Amino acid sequence: MNAYQKRVLLALFVFGTAASTFAQNNAAAAIDKGKRENMSSRETNVEVMRKLFRAVEDHDEQSVFGLYQLDVEFHWPPSLPYGGSGRGLRATGPTWGETWAVLQPTEAERRMDPRFVAASDNEVVVLWHQRGRSSKGERFDGEVLGLYQLREGRLARAQMFYFDTAAVNNFLAGALLTLHPPISPYPATRPR
Numbered sequence: 001m002n003a004y005q006k007r008v009l010l011a012l013f014v015f016g017t018a019a020s021t022f023a024q025n026n027a028a029a030a031i032d033k034g035k036r037e038n039m040s041s042r043e044t045n046v047e048v049m050r051k052l053f054r055a056v057e058d059h060d061e062q063s064v065f066g067l068y069q070l071d072v073e074f075h076w077p078p079s080l081p082y083g084g085s086g087r088g089l090r091a092t093g094p095t096w097g098e099t100w101a102v103l104q105p106t107e108a109e110r111r112m113d114p115r116f117v118a119a120s121d122n123e124v125v126v127l128w129h130q131r132g133r134s135s136k137g138e139r140f141d142g143e144v145l146g147l148y149q150l151r152e153g154r155l156a157r158a159q160m161f162y163f164d165t166a167a168v169n170n171f172l173a174g175a176l177l178t179l180h181p182p183i184s185p186y187p188a189t190r191p192r
Contacts, residue, residue, distance in 0.1 A: 042119040045150045049124045053114045065089055068155050075159040103132035103175055124148045134175035142167055
């Protein structure tokens with residue numbers, strides 16, 4: 001075999017290897033794309049909610065807002081300081097985030113441990129933990145059941161059901177008043 005033939009064989013080998021690698025990469029990408037396309041809307045909705053819970057736990061406001069519809073609705077038990085209903089990305093009055101952010105100084109308090117209970121084509125039900133710690137070290141850990149409605153891959157409506165709103169209010173009343181400066185847990189007495 002002369003030098004010319006060796007170069008031709010080497011070129012064919014390199015080209016064949018590159019073509020094979022390219023084909024394998026394209027096949028893997030096609031399989032991944034096919035999995036995404038074949039994901040049911042239930043699976044897609046659960047994945048959106050997983051991302052949303054992760055972003056909330058990380059206090060990643062940009063990611064959280066990116067997973068909301070512009071007209072997102074929130075419904076909280078009326079007896080809570082941030083209770084009632086609100087619509088849109090910027091709520092008026094005290095919010096869940098404002099209330100709990102100061103009571104979640106570490107990852108342990110921010111961890112929500114979401115458990116995905118059920119999902120349909122447009123709703124996901126999640127059992128999660130509301131945790132907090134006062135400046136005196138008192139801890140709260142209560143369960144919440146959330147009913148989440150999704151539209152076009154984004155959260156459109158959220159309604160939370162606390163198992164014990166009295167315990168939440170008792171914790172918040174003590175914890176928020178021990179902050180410096182103290183924050184009233186009651187919206188009517190909060191400065192705007």
